[in-house]
Amino acid sequence: MSQPRSNHGESSENRIEEILKASYSEDFVVRNPKGLRENGLEEEIADFLVPFRDTLIVVQVKSREQGAPSESLDAVDLKRFEKRLQRGTKQLKTAKRALDNGWATEVETLRGITQPFSYGRFKKLVGIVVLDIPDEDEHGIDSALDLYGGLDEIQGITAHLFMRRDFGTLIEQLTTIPDLVEYLSVREELKKKEVLWPLSCEVDFLALFISQYGVIEQCLNGEITGLHLEDGLWESLTGKESAEFAERAESIRHSRFYFDRMVGAMHQIVGYEVPEWAKPATMQSGPGTKEQHLELVEELAGHRRVDRIRFSLKMEEKMRKADEAGFGFYVSVPGERACPLLFLSCAGDRKSRNQKLHTMVCALSVYFGGVRVMGIGTENLKSPVRSFDTYTVPAGTEFDNEEEIAEWAKQIFGNKSWESFDEWGNEYSPETS
Numbered sequence: 417m418s419q420p421r422s423n424h425g426e427s428s429e430n431r432i433e434e435i436l437k438a439s440y441s442e443d444f445v446v447r448n449p450k451g452l453r454e455n456g457l458e459e460e461i462a463d464f465l466v467p468f469r470d471t472l473i474v475v476q477v478k479s480r481e482q483g484a485p486s487e488s489l490d491a492v493d494l495k496r497f498e499k500r501l502q503r504g505t506k507q508l509k510t511a512k513r514a515l516d517n518g519w520a521t522e523v524e525t526l527r528g529i530t531q532p533f534s535y536g537r538f539k540k541l542v543g544i545v546v547l548d549i550p551d552e553d554e555h556g557i558d559s560a561l562d563l564y565g566g567l568d569e570i571q572g573i574t575a576h577l578f579m580r581r582d583f584g585t586l587i588e589q590l591t592t593i594p595d596l597v598e599y600l601s602v603r604e605e606l607k608k609k610e611v612l613w614p615l616s617c618e619v620d621f622l623a624l625f626i627s628q629y630g631v632i633e634q635c636l637n638g639e640i641t642g643l644h645l646e647d648g649l650w651e652s653l654t655g656k657e658s659a660e661f662a663e664r665a666e667s668i669r670h671s672r673f674y675f676d677r678m679v680g681a682m683h684q685i686v687g688y689e690v691p692e693w694a695k696p697a698t699m700q701s702g703p704g705t706k707e708q709h710l711e712l713v714e715e716l717a718g719h720r721r722v723d724r725i726r727f728s729l730k731m732e733e734k735m736r737k738a739d740e741a742g743f744g745f746y747v748s749v750p751g752e753r754a755c756p757l758l759f760l761s762c763a764g765d766r767k768s769r770n771q772k773l774h775t776m777v778c779a780l781s782v783y784f785g786g787v788r789v790m791g792i793g794t795e796n797l798k799s800p801v802r803s804f805d806t807y808t809v810p811a812g813t814e815f816d817n818e819e820e821i822a823e824w825a826k827q828i829f830g831n832k833s834w835e836s837f838d839e840w841g842n843e844y845s846p847e848t849s
């Protein structure tokens with residue numbers, strides 16, 4: 417039975433919320449943010465905001481029932497769907513005006529944490545309009561509507577248009593916000609330059625993006641001036657015969673279990689102070705703040721999907737090593753804007769673990785020439801409890817015994833091999849363990 421028409425919008429937003437929070441931290445998803453107009457009246461700014469570093473993603477969700485198989489719809493019916501998308505694009509303009517006028521000064525994330533909000537800190541605004549067809553499954557995939565082109569612009573705002581099923585697939589595969597931002601940037605450039613054939617299927621382009629990025633680079637640098645994707649590229653990549661894709665899917669599952677569990681635990685630092693029995697004398701700290709929490713999760717969320725998959729697999733490996741050897745550690749150096757990240761797993765008491773974490777993070781900062789370094793410590797895999805402690809050394813930190821630390825750091829980190837793998841087994845970035 418169809419839902420009452422008045423419930424379609426909220427139900428569609430619920431579906432998009434589930435899609436977003438399944439891949440992205442709840443610390444970076446804001447639903448129905450509201451602001452105060454100049455006249456003092458409260459008004460909703462957008463359906464969703466995804467603020468991350470210097471990029472703000474604005475998501476508008478539109479809904480309309482299909483009513484019949486796509487082959488039975490006439491031009492008038494299709495025009496109604498087009499108008500829904502146009503309405504969503506216009507709402508992006510309204511959202512930008514509200515942001516420009518400073519209506520929102522704070523937002524509440526899906527995590528339930530209220531944070532200060534200043535639109536002025538964002539250098540890039542990305543617009544997304546998602547069209548949800550609530551009764552799509554009733555008609556079957558062969559009779560579902562498809563959206564081609566998928567790009568609009570209004571007063572300087574680029575709007576990426578998606579069907580909800582394609583958007584869900586996209587977010588499921590691009591499991592970090594930096595990867596999504598890059599995908600949208602590449603998508604926009606290739607469509608505006610008319611390199612990508614306008615009737616290309618969205619998931620076929622996604623398949624190319626995640627499996628043959630070299631072709632994407634050739635398009636971006638002008639070596640390829642026209643790209644026509646055959647239908648079925650996505651099905652070919654993800655089909656049952658694709659053992660490689662199945663292995664990648666398993667890596668993503670691991671990534672979500674370990675890495676996302678770690679990120680999800682970080683909100684507990686707000687108001688938390690390491691107890692004296694677990695705090696070594698060299699580690700000075702007070703109650704955790706919202707700002708520290710945001711800084712922490714932003715750094716972790718800044719790791720690309722490749723780094724996150726590798727990091728999560730290494731987390732499990734080092735926790736297993738701690739079961740046998742007492743401790744294990746791993747250092748990820750993802751490059752770009754993310755800082756070196758040390759993961760430490762130790763059996764035994766928490767105070768000793770924190771002492772080792774503090775010492776190793778300081779040494780790693782010195783080893784890399786005084787850069788900012790973040791460390792995270794937890795128990796061994798077989799431990800009946802699970803806690804996380806973090807320690808960050810700001811860039812430029814000086815130590816009284818720096819020469820001594822440097823020598824020790826060379827012994828610990830200097831003889832390690834640098835591996836390079838991506839999600840398909842190709843070389844990508846440095847790491848040590």
